[in-house]
Amino acid sequence: MEVPTIKELISREKGKKVVMLGNEAMARGALEAGIGFASTYPGTPASEVGDSIAQIAEQIPGLTFQYSTNEYVALENAIGASWSGVRALCAMKMVGMNVAADPLFTLAYSGVTPTGGLVIINGGDPAALSSTNEQDNRYYGLHARIPVVEPASVQESKDFVVEAFNISEKFDVPVIVNSTARACHAVGVVELGELRDPPKEGRFVKNWPKYYNTLVLAVMNHQKLINNQNKMINEYAPVTKLNTIMPGDSKTGIITSGMSYNYTLEALDILGIYDVPILKLGLVYPLSPKQITDFASKLEQIIIMEELDPFLEGEVKKIAYDQGLEIPIKGKELFPATGELNTDIAVQAYAKVFGKIPPVDMNEVNLKVLGASAILPMRTPTMCPGCPHRATYYAIKKAIEGKNYDIVWANDIGCYATGALPPFQMGDFMTCMSAGESIAAGMSYKAKSQKMVAFIGDSTFLHTGIPGLLNAVWNDADLLLVIMDNRWTAMTGHQPTPATGINWSGKQAKAVNIRDIVSALGVDYVRVADPFNVKNTIAIFEDALKRTGVRVVISQQECLLEARRRDRAIIEEKREKGIRQYIDVNEDACIFCEECIKEFGCPALTVTEFEGEKVSHIDLSRCVECMVCKQLCKGCAITVTKVWPGTTILEEGKR
C-alpha cells in the first residue's frame, strides 16, 4: 500500500481534510511553518517525522534535510540553521534528548533568531514499548527553562508545531513539542493549513555576547532566559490558544493535557458526567499562575490526570502554594505513574472521584481475559526469517559449544536485541545506545574470570559507539565487540547510516568503511565475517574468543528485508520469465534433529505431526532464501531446486 499522505504532506489545498499519522501531522506542521532545515536521528515513536520530511524534501526548494549520526549532532545542525535565520526542526525520541542535552541547555541561553525559530519534536514512550525506560521529558523544559507544548489530537499535532515556531521566535527560545507514542501513532483527520515556502538561504548575523557563552556572558544570557520566560508566563501563557477551558458547574475541576485529555472526556461520557470544568493544557510548561487560579476560583477540588510523573501536579501545587489556593489537588494518588494510561484507567479513577459505579468492572474483565488467554502462546518479537543477526548469534553459539567459557553478553539497541531471547539468550543487559561495549569494558577490569562479549549494530556504533571503542583500546580493556552490520538503521524503518552508501533521498553518498574506522581507533584484531557463510563465521568467532585484549568482529550482511524489497522487481521479472527457485525439505533425508528450529530458530521452518508422522516444512511465503539452514542441516535434507522456463518442478525435483 502506498503511504497515504505523501502527496498530502505537500498539498497546497488549504482546508483539505486528510487522514494522517500523528508524526506525519507534525511534519506537515513544520512545513506549514516554513522550515528550511530538518534533522533527526530515527527513534520510535518519532521516526516517521523525519521519514515524512525525507520523502518530500527534494520537492521543496530551500528545505534541507538530514539523517544525522546522533541526536546531539542533529540538534547542533539545527542550531546552525536557526542561527542563520532559518526555521529549523529537530526530531528525536525521548532518550535521544539525553544525548542532545549537552547543546540544549546552552542553546536555551543563546536562544534563536527572529526568523529562525527552533522546535524539537520529542517522542515519549509511556509503557516503554520501544525504549529502555519511560523517562518524562517535560522535565527538560523545567530543567532548561524551555517551553513544552503537548498536542492531544492529530489536528493539534500539526497546529501546535506551527504555534511552537511562533513562540520560539517571539520569546527567543527553543521549544519542545512533547508527543507520547500514542499521539505519534494516532491516526486522525487533519485540516490542512497554508504551506509556507522556506527562505532560499540564510545568514549568520554576528552577535558575540548572545552566542559566546562563558563567564559573565553565560550568566547574562541565563538572566535573559529567565526574563523571557517571565514575559511568556505573564503575557502569553494566560491567553494562549494552546490552552482551552471546557466550562462546567461542578465543584470538582480537572486539569489535564495530551492523551490524558482524551481519556478524561471519554471516561466522563462513559460515567455520564457532563458538568465538570476541564482545563486542557497545550502549553504544559511554563504554566500561568493567573490561569490556574482563575480556573480554580469556584472549585473545591482539582484533579490532575497526566501520564508518567506528577509534572503538572507539581507545577500546579507550586502555584497553589504561592497564590494561597487552599483546595485539595489530587493527581498521582488516583493515577499510576508508570505505564500508559487509557480510558479504562480514567473510568476507574473518575468513578472514585465522582462516586459513580463504572459500567464495566475493569478488574473483573482483566481477570476473565487472563483465564481465557492462558492457552495463548507468548509472542515475543523475534528476528525475521533470513535475518543476518540470527546467523551471527548461531555462529557464536556453535563457536562456544563444548567450551567452558563463562561469558557476559552485553547487548544494545536495535533489532539484534532480540538475541537476548531464546534460542540464543545472549543478552545479560541492555541500557542505552552503545552502552553495552563500555559497560563490558568496565567489567573486564573487575570480573576477570569472565569473558566479555558485546554486540552493537552498525548504526548504533556510528551513533555513539566510536568513543567507547576508542576508550577500550586506550585503556586496555579485554573485550570482544561484535559489530552487527546490516547496513541500515533497520529497527526504526530502514533509514540509511553513514556506511550505507546513500543519503536520505536515496542518492549515492560517501560510504564510510566501518572496518577502517575500527582499525583507525587502534584495534589490532579486526575480522570481517559473512554470517551467511556459517562455517567461516564459526571459525572466526572460535579464534576471536580464544584471544585477549580488544577484538572486533564485524559481522556483515545486509538486512534481507531491505535487500528483498530492493530486488523485488528483479525477482518478479524472473518469476514472469518462468525462472523460479524452490527451497524444500527432503522428507526422506530429514532426521528431525530440529537443529534449524531449536538451535537456529528460523520462523519459516516448522515440524508438525500429520496422521501420527512427523513432517518438516518450509513456509515459502516467509522464507527469503538466506540459505543458512541448508548449511547447518545435519541430514543435508534442505534442497534448492531451480526451475527454468520449459521445465516443471517435478522433473527438476527428481534430479
Place this chain on the structure above:
Amino acid sequence: MKKVNVYICGVGGQGTMTLGQLLKEAGLVDGLVVTGTESRGASQREGAVDSHVRFAVLEKGEKFDERKSIHSPLIPIRQAQLYLSMEMAETLRNIKYVAEDGIIIMNNYEIWPPQVRTGEMPYPPLDKVVENLKQFSKNVYVVNANKLSEEKYGDYSGVNMIFLGIAMATGKIPVRVETLEKVIRERMWNPEKSIEQFRFGLEEGKKILAAGPA
C-alpha cells in the same frame, strides 16, 4: 452520537495496519469523526500487532457535542462492536475490547511463535479458542481468508482484501461499500485486483454470516 469501534489484530506483516488505514480514510470520505491508532516500532514482523479504528456517527439532526464524541485513539474495554483477528490464537490476546454483543471474525490461520515451534508451548486448538472467545461474545465467526485466497488466486495475495470484504459484510462498519471501494482504488497498488478480492470477500462474508455463529 453513536460511537463505532473496530478492533483489528494479527501478527506483524499480515496487514492489520493497511486495513485500519483504509477504513479510517473511508470514514473521512463519508464525513464521520475518525480516530485510531496503530502498532509501530518494536512490534516488527512476527510480533503481535493491532489497529484501533473508531468512528463517531451523528444521528440525523443531532448537533455535535464534544463531550459525547470520540477522542481517545484507543478503544475502551468491552466497546468494540466488531473484533477482527487475522491470526487464530491472537484473537484471544486483547479480547477485552470486544463488546458483549460484538461480532468476532476470526481468521483460522496459524502463525506459530518461536515458543510453539521449539515445542515449549502448544498452539491452542480451534475449538478451545472458540470456546474461550464465547465467554466474551456469542457471535464468533470462524473464516479462513488464507484458504479462500489460495483456492481462488493460488497464493495468499488476496487475504487482506478478502478479510476486509468479510468484515464489511457484517454491516457493523459505518462506511459505505462504494466509499471503501473508492479508497481501495486510490490506495492499493493493484486496484482492480484488490476490488475483485474485496467483492469476493464480501460475498463469502454474506454466506458465512448467513450460516450463523460458530
